[in-house]
Amino acid sequence: MKFVLAPDSFKECLRAHRVCAALAAGIRQADPNAEIESIPLADGGEGSLEVLETLPGAKRIRSTVHGPLPGGACVNGAFLLLPEQTGVIELAQASGLELIEPARRDAGRATTFGTGEQLRHAILECGARNITIMLGGSASSDGGAGLFQALGGRLYDEQNRLLPPGIGGAGLVRAARIDLAQLPKELSEVKLRIAADVTNPLTGPRGAAAVFAPQKGATPEMVTELENNLRHWAHLWNDSGDVPGDGAAGGTAFLLRKLFNAAIESGAERMLELTRFDQRASGGDCVITGEGRTDFQSIHGKLCSRVAIHAARLGIPVILISGALAPGLKESELFTAAFSIASGPGALSDAIARAPENLQRIGRNLAALATTFRKHK
Numbered sequence: 001m002k003f004v005l006a007p008d009s010f011k012e013c014l015r016a017h018r019v020c021a022a023l024a025a026g027i028r029q030a031d032p033n034a035e036i037e038s039i040p041l042a043d044g045g046e047g048s049l050e051v052l053e054t055l056p057g058a059k060r061i062r063s064t065v066h067g068p069l070p071g072g073a074c075v076n077g078a079f080l081l082l083p084e085q086t087g088v089i090e091l092a093q094a095s096g097l098e099l100i101e102p103a104r105r106d107a108g109r110a111t112t113f114g115t116g117e118q119l120r121h122a123i124l125e126c127g128a129r130n131i132t133i134m135l136g137g138s139a140s141s142d143g144g145a146g147l148f149q150a151l152g153g154r155l156y157d158e159q160n161r162l163l164p165p166g167i168g169g170a171g172l173v174r175a176a177r178i179d180l181a182q183l184p185k186e187l188s189e190v191k192l193r194i195a196a197d198v199t200n201p202l203t204g205p206r207g208a209a210a211v212f213a214p215q216k217g218a219t220p221e222m223v224t225e226l227e228n229n230l231r232h233w234a235h236l237w238n239d240s241g242d243v244p245g246d247g248a249a250g251g252t253a254f255l256l257r258k259l260f261n262a263a264i265e266s267g268a269e270r271m272l273e274l275t276r277f278d279q280r281a282s283g284g285d286c287v288i289t290g291e292g293r294t295d296f297q298s299i300h301g302k303l304c305s306r307v308a309i310h311a312a313r314l315g316i317p318v319i320l321i322s323g324a325l326a327p328g329l330k331e332s333e334l335f336t337a338a339f340s341i342a343s344g345p346g347a348l349s350d351a352i353a354r355a356p357e358n359l360q361r362i363g364r365n366l367a368a369l370a371t372t373f374r375k376h377k
Contacts, residue, residue, distance in 0.1 A: 001370060002035040003027055004284040004316070006277065008303045009047040010292035010323055012098065013352045014359075016040030016047055022356045023288060023321075026363025031371050037280055041289075043303040044134035044195040044267025048090045049080055052274055057083040063121050065114040066150075068095045068139040069106065070166045075099060077118050087128030088274075091115045091249055092137035095146075097216060100139055105217030107209075108170030108226060110140035112252050116150025123186050133256065134267055135196040135249035141169035141213045141226045143202065143233040144255025151187070151259075154179040169209075169250065170222075172229035178236055183259075192260040195267035197301055200247035202239075202254045203231050208247035216250070268306040277310055286370060287311040288363075290321035290341075299334055308334040321362055323351060 007019040014022075020038040027034050042048040053060050058080050065077040077094040081087055092098065094114030097105065115133075122128040140146065146166045149155065155163040156177040163174060200206045209218070209226035218226060230251055234241030237258055245264035246254035256262045272278070281287060289307040291298060299305050308318045317336040325340045341358040342351055351358075 001031065001286070001374065002037065002284045003367070004037045004039065004281045004287040006039045006041055006281070006287055006307050007290040007321070008041055008043060010290070010355060013292055013323065013355050015050055016042060017050060018356070019290060019359060022359035023363035026360035026365075027367040029360075029364045030367035034367060037284065039275055039277055039280055041268075041271055041275065041277075041303055041307070042134075042136075043197055043271065044090075044136040048134045048136070048271065049078060049088065049093065051271065052080055052088055055082065055274065061121070061126060063118065065094045065117040066111075066166065067114055068097075068099050068110045069104070070109060070111060070168065075114065077114055079118050079122055081122075081126055081128060085127055085129040087122040087126065087131040088134065089115065089118050089122060089131065090134045091252065092134075094118055095140055095249075096137040097139040098137060105139065107139075107141045107213040107216035107218035107250070108222055109168040110216065110250075111142050111146035111166035111168050112138070112140050112144055112249070113146035113150045113166035115252070116147035119147065120151050120184070123190055124184060129189055130191050132193045132195050132270060135194060135252055136267060138212075138249035138252065139216055140252075141208055141216065141218070141230070141250035142167070143169065143172060143208070143230050143251035144253075145172060145175070145233065147252060148255055148259070152182040152184055154182060169226045169229055172233045175233070175236060187259065190260060192256060192262040193270070194245070194248065194253050194256055194262045194264040195270040196245065196248035196253060196264055197267045197303070198248045199244045201242045201244055202234055202246040202251045203227060203241035206247070207241070208251045211247070212250060266301070266306065268301075268303040271303070272306060272310060277307070278314065281311065281314055281316060284314070284316045286366075287316050287318045288321060288366065289318060292323045293326070294320065294322040294324070294329065294338070295326040296329070299329065305334055319366060321359070323355065
């Protein structure tokens with residue numbers, strides 16, 4: 001029997017390759033002869049590079065860049081070079097929420113400057129001309145201002161004073177003029193693709209501040225401030241701020257559209273394309289996908305739902321495993337079955353610590369069930 005393991009990461013718990021390893025260990029216990037095709041996945045956020053660096057010809061490029069908080073520690077940022085002058089940048093490597101301890105998260109101060117440094121490196125020093133930027137897992141709400149500054153863009157206040165790099169979302173209100181004169185000419189040669197799984201605009205009730213800033217440490221008062229600042233930022237670019245998708249990564253997608261005329265596309269679909277999911281899953285008897293928590297958003301465009309759609313086209317049943325299933329889900333519309341791996345009520349910290357054990361247990365149980373049914377056909 002062929003099991004296809006295609007999970008997302010379990011956020012702030014296990015990367016996808018470790019989820020695959022735990023599931024595979026459990027399956028082997030129940031069915032030592034099982035064929036297992038492990039396709040660890042990510043949706044464009046944290047963990048994307050780990051998934052993609054196993055592709056043929058992939059080369060990980062390391063560089064020291066600024067982290068997500070001004071004045072904070074630098075990080076060993078990394079991006080991938082693939083054949084044909086192709087680059088893949090994961091925003092979470094330099095500007096990700098996971099890089100900041102929960103108590104220090106600050107949506108107003110966090111910046112995308114480090115991601116801009118990575119992009120500049122990829123273009124000017126490595127010659128990348130076809131670049132995908134994965135925008136999941138952002139810590140900032142700066143509208144991409146930090147990235148713009150790192151590329152060579154300049155921002156001036158009302159007194160025509162140059163603003164410091166990495167101003168953050170709270171500092172956008174100080175910007176009165178945008179200067180593109182110092183941007184490298186090579187930017188015009190770049191075809192840039194934005195991989196993200198949100199359709200939220202930059203501003204408004206579904207915008208970057210209202211929907212995502214609270215997850216990044218913003219208080220209600222800060223959300224209002226950031227919303228006003230992002231509206232101001234859009235005005236500086238002569239933009240309405242209502243284009244779907246521009247709110248991805250705290251508005252970074254907005255800036256990339258403005259600079260590169262970049263179109264947003266599904267991060268999950270891009271990952272499935274790059275990892276050749278359809279070819280590798282073909283002939284499978286069962287696809288097992290999973291994530292840390294499954295809710296309404298999960299079954300409407302997130303990675304696990306995309307896996308289920310692709311598997312359905314291949315005629316393969318899909319089982320969803322999750323750290324937690326939100327009540328009221330109609331998961332049966334997409335998945336053959338859905339299970340929580342939790343072994344019982346308990347603290348979140350305990351659930352995280354026991355995740356490998358729980359994943360192995362459910363892998364063993366699923367394989368045992370499949371083996372039993374196969375024997376009694």
